[in-house]
Amino acid sequence: MNNNSCQTCGTDVSRRDFLKIAGASTCGIAVAALTSGEALASSNEGLPLEEHKAMLYDSTVCIGCKQCEAACKLDNNLAEEDVNDLSGNTFTIIKEYISEDGTESAFRKYQCMHCVEPSCVASCPVAALTKLGDGPVVYDEDVCIGCRYCMQACPYGVPAYDWSQAYPLIRKCDLCYDRPEGPACAETCPKGALIYGKRGELIQMAKERIALNPDKYYENRVFGEHDGGGTSFLILAAVPFEKIGLPPLGNESLPSHTHTATSVVPGLFAGVAGLMSSIYIRTKDNEDDDLHEGGTT
Amino acid sequence: MSAITIPGTKKQIPIGIIMLAVLSIVGFYAMTIRWVDGLGIATNLSDTRPWGLWISFDLAVMAFSGSAFTMAAVSHILHKNKYHNIARVALIGGYVGYLSAGAALTVELGRPERLWHFFAYHNLHSPLFEVGMCVIAYTGILTLEFLPMLFKKLKWGKMIKVMRAIEVPVVVAGITLSTGHQSSLGSISLILIYKLHPLWYSPILPIIFLASAMTSGIAMTMLVGFIGTRVFNWEFRKGVFSGLGRILLYASIFTLLLKLGDLAWSGELGLLFENSLQSKIYFIENVAGYVLPIIILLIPTLNKKWSWLFRASVLSIIGLVTHRMAVSFFGLAGADYFPTWQEFASTAGLFSVGIILLWIIADNIPLVVEEH
Ligand code: SF4
Numbered sequence: 258m259n260n261n262s263c264q265t266c267g268t269d270v271s272r273r274d275f276l277k278i279a280g281a282s283t284c285g286i287a288v289a290a291l292t293s294g295e296a297l298a299s300s301n302e303g304l305p306l307e308e309h310k311a312m313l314y315d316s317t318v319c320i321g322c323k324q325c326e327a328a329c330k331l332d333n334n335l336a337e338e339d340v341n342d343l344s345g346n347t348f349t350i351i352k353e354y355i356s357e358d359g360t361e362s363a364f365r366k367y368q369c370m371h372c373v374e375p376s377c378v379a380s381c382p383v384a385a386l387t388k389l390g391d392g393p394v395v396y397d398e399d400v401c402i403g404c405r406y407c408m409q410a411c412p413y414g415v416p417a418y419d420w421s422q423a424y425p426l427i428r429k430c431d432l433c434y435d436r437p438e439g440p441a442c443a444e445t446c447p448k449g450a451l452i453y454g455k456r457g458e459l460i461q462m463a464k465e466r467i468a469l470n471p472d473k474y475y476e477n478r479v480f481g482e483h484d485g486g487g488t489s490f491l492i493l494a495a496v497p498f499e500k501i502g503l504p505p506l507g508n509e510s511l512p513s514h515t516h517t518a519t520s521v522v523p524g525l526f527a528g529v530a531g532l533m534s535s536i537y538i539r540t541k542d543n544e545d546d547d548l549h550e551g552g553t554t
Numbered sequence: 555m556s557a558i559t560i561p562g563t564k565k566q567i568p569i570g571i572i573m574l575a576v577l578s579i580v581g582f583y584a585m586t587i588r589w590v591d592g593l594g595i596a597t598n599l600s601d602t603r604p605w606g607l608w609i610s611f612d613l614a615v616m617a618f619s620g621s622a623f624t625m626a627a628v629s630h631i632l633h634k635n636k637y638h639n640i641a642r643v644a645l646i647g648g649y650v651g652y653l654s655a656g657a658a659l660t661v662e663l664g665r666p667e668r669l670w671h672f673f674a675y676h677n678l679h680s681p682l683f684e685v686g687m688c689v690i691a692y693t694g695i696l697t698l699e700f701l702p703m704l705f706k707k708l709k710w711g712k713m714i715k716v717m718r719a720i721e722v723p724v725v726v727a728g729i730t731l732s733t734g735h736q737s738s739l740g741s742i743s744l745i746l747i748y749k750l751h752p753l754w755y756s757p758i759l760p761i762i763f764l765a766s767a768m769t770s771g772i773a774m775t776m777l778v779g780f781i782g783t784r785v786f787n788w789e790f791r792k793g794v795f796s797g798l799g800r801i802l803l804y805a806s807i808f809t810l811l812l813k814l815g816d817l818a819w820s821g822e823l824g825l826l827f828e829n830s831l832q833s834k835i836y837f838i839e840n841v842a843g844y845v846l847p848i849i850i851l852l853i854p855t856l857n858k859k860w861s862w863l864f865r866a867s868v869l870s871i872i873g874l875v876t877h878r879m880a881v882s883f884f885g886l887a888g889a890d891y892f893p894t895w896q897e898f899a900s901t902a903g904l905f906s907v908g909i910i911l912l913w914i915i916a917d918n919i920p921l922v923v924e925e926h
């Protein structure tokens with residue numbers, strides 16, 4: 258093997274390589290700059306959080322008549338089906354929890370929680386899911402590639418598929434964002450268990466209810482004010498939230514866990530490119546040029 | 555090796571390749587079931603179990619493809635020239651690996667025809683977007699690294715010169731991209747903090763993914779090298795395999811310590827002794843993938859023997875596959891899941907096509923050449 262180039266793969270080694278490597282590193286930094294971007298895309302643009310569209314569901318008022326389910330099906334043109342969970346044709350469902358000894362029971366309305374910092378929005382690689390400036394988390398069916406990361410990431414198990422389709426799309430509640438009267442389900446509720454309004458006002462209303470009946474509501478708090486970074490679908494209940502399928506998320510938003518990792522990527526790119534270049538230059542004079550000795554191992 | 559001769563030519567096709575071809579055809583048939591009848595029929599996936607075997611395949615194959623960048627670093631950047639030949643083998647392996655992971659997307663995605671949306675729409679904060687971009691860019695880089703061999707075969711002297719001029723920056727860019735990409739594969743799971751079992755969930759998952767990908771990449775390089783020496787009579791320089799064995803040893807120790815240290819740091823070592831499916835899988839993953847290879851590679855009488863180096867690399871690969879299966883379904887909360895025959899067959903089919911492609915390339919392009 259001659260001194261400066263490997264005959265077999267053609268690596269030509271010379272001092273001038275420094276320039277080329279510098280070029281590659283710059284390329285790495287350019288990629289880095291591209292991926293760094295601004296802050297988390299979330300509700301922080303657009304209306305202030307108090308003004309976001311929201312719903313308050315008071316589980317203690319709900320009688321489980323399921324008229325909201327029917328209204329949602331009608332308004333969204335969804336096929337009837339026999340299911341126990343949200344699905345590609347069921348954007349909302351009322352489920353009843355009964356404790357083992359039968360002394361405690363409660364209803365819960367399942368639907369998209371319209372998170373303040375939605376995991377689904379943070380994970381979708383092609384931004385098919387977005388949070389509108391006034392609160393609703395909506396889906397663009399022309400953009401989705403069907404990776405199903407949103408299904409995996411949503412802590413409430415909301416995004417669903419119509420699995421009978423060969424090329425399915427994500428289906429979920431969109432808070433009836435384009436319906437002038439507001440959500441069809443809230444409009445239908447005969448008991449006022451489901452109230453549509455501005456997030457700030459609804460939280461206020463919930464707190465008043467708690468203040469009026471201090472021992473009635475679980476933990477004297479409204480689920481969704483802070484849980485998982487906050488939601489636009491707020492829930493009051495008399496039973497522990499976990500019993501009605503609400504995960505204990507803490508107050509931190511889920512996307513914040515990813516954000517640290519995605520934000521170190523630019524530095525990582527620059528660092529690796531720099532490190533590799535400098536090692537390359539340092540080691541290239543002491544190539545271990547041991548001769549071909551025939552055999553292996 | 556027994557082989558079948560194509561009538562009218564002198565060309566011989568090994569029986570193994572014929573068997574892989576059969577698997578590929580069955581796999582392709584299974585894939586058409588997904589394309590025609592849909593995911594609901596072809597898979598056991600559901601709304602609460604949206605990812606399955608195909609994701610494991612992608613994650614594992616991409617990790618093995620990490621061999622390309624690990625070996626490029628060792629041979630080109632550290633200037634360990636004795637590894638040049640085997641680095642070229644790793645490069646081709648990685649290239650084929652990425653192509654088959656890309657092919658898997660055509661069944662896995664709900665809307666595979668929209669794969670190009672990665673170019674048109676982006677969410678810079680999605681780790682999956684990062685993975686997508688890096689894979690696309692890295693496949694391009696691997697193509698650039700692969701072209702010189704092709705040009706050499708075609709005797710296109712001019713093009714070889716062009717490629718030579720850009721080779722070093724291409725290698726650096728490739729290493730950079732795949733470091734970012736192997737770790738962002740781990741970032742995908744960071745948001746699954748309430749779904750992924752604490753034995754696997756960790757804030758340092760990106761680093762664990764990177765370290766385990768490098769480890770298994772070396773094991774995969776050894777394995778392909780071993781097979782190539784048998785099938786194609788490749789000859790590597792002295793000390794290549796025992797040298798790789800040593801690198802595998804250090805990488806395995808590092809990765810194992812990283813994983814155990816992470817568990818200890820978060821106070822979750824107790825989970826190891828829980829009698830759950832997850833703890834069993836964790837044991838398989840780490841005993842097979844790290845502890846046993848480390849023991850083999852530490853014993854002086856074994857770590858120079860072909861047969862034992864071979865075993866160590868196979869074990870290491872088993873460990874990696876188990877880990878990637880854990881993060882894509884075993885360790886994730888959701889509906890019970892067992893893949894359908896279509897999922898198994900298409901995965902095996904894609905794997906077989908990859909091996910056949912590798913065989914065709916190795917059969918036609920001199921990957922391992924006499925150095926002097
Ligand atoms: S509940 Fe799920 S689908 Fe709805 S906004 Fe939150 S993360 Fe997205």
Ligand code: SF4
Nearest residue numbers: 381401402404405407
């Ligand atoms: S399935 Fe569609 S909407 Fe969901 S994350 Fe993937 S591309 Fe986005």
Ligand code: SF4
Nearest residue numbers: 329349430432440442
């Ligand atoms: S807000 Fe609209 S889409 Fe959502 S559950 Fe109510 S009716 Fe259905």
